[in-house]
Amino acid sequence: MTAHRPPLLAAIFDVDGVLLASPHERAWRAALDGFADPAGFTTEFYQAQVAGKPRGDGALAALTGLGVADAPARALAYAEHKQHLLEEFIAAGAFTAFFDAVRLAQALHARGLKLAVASSSKNASAMMRQVRLDNGQKLGDLFDADLSGRDLAHGKPDPEIFLLAANALKVEPARCVVVEDAPSGIQAARAGGMAALGIARLGDAALLQAAEADLVVTDLDNVDTDALAAGVLRAK
16 A cells, blocks of 8 residues: 655554564563463453553453453453563663664654654653663663653544644644554554554564554664655555
């Protein structure tokens, strides 16, 4: 798919699954012990039901999707257990950067675009501060604004977090592109009137296309960055 828009002035990146191979999915699955059968929590299930959502919404969606009868009553306990495990994994350094995303951010910055990160995760900023790039910068230093972990009235697929990011960058939504790996994030970008670039790292391109991403790639090095800055989303 090729999408034509006005020249873009800003790029907004999700963190988990886009910039970082974080332990979120692992923590959600491990925390299911005592709540539901972890075997049902596949990567496909995570991407379709949980990824990109605020913690409470993700917990409820997971338990409901796995058929837990009292899901609303147990979601908070499940979310808290997941968070405890996640913090343990992060402290152990159980995450890495996706350097295709780092290169994309650097390329767009070199073309004059402003950059922001916007994740529902309250741990995203802390993880980015732990990742050092070849030039000695921390990953978070690449970005002009960090909206991660904000308390929001509405989580994705509502566009609130992306609209806040555009406002922080002082760029109108129509001149922004969002880089996302979750269908809910693609839906949020589209709802906010932004271009949506989907990165399908997990064989889930069909889910991102169904969410109406303007372009879906399996490697962000395959994005034509000159065209993107000009408002055309296409692969090289």
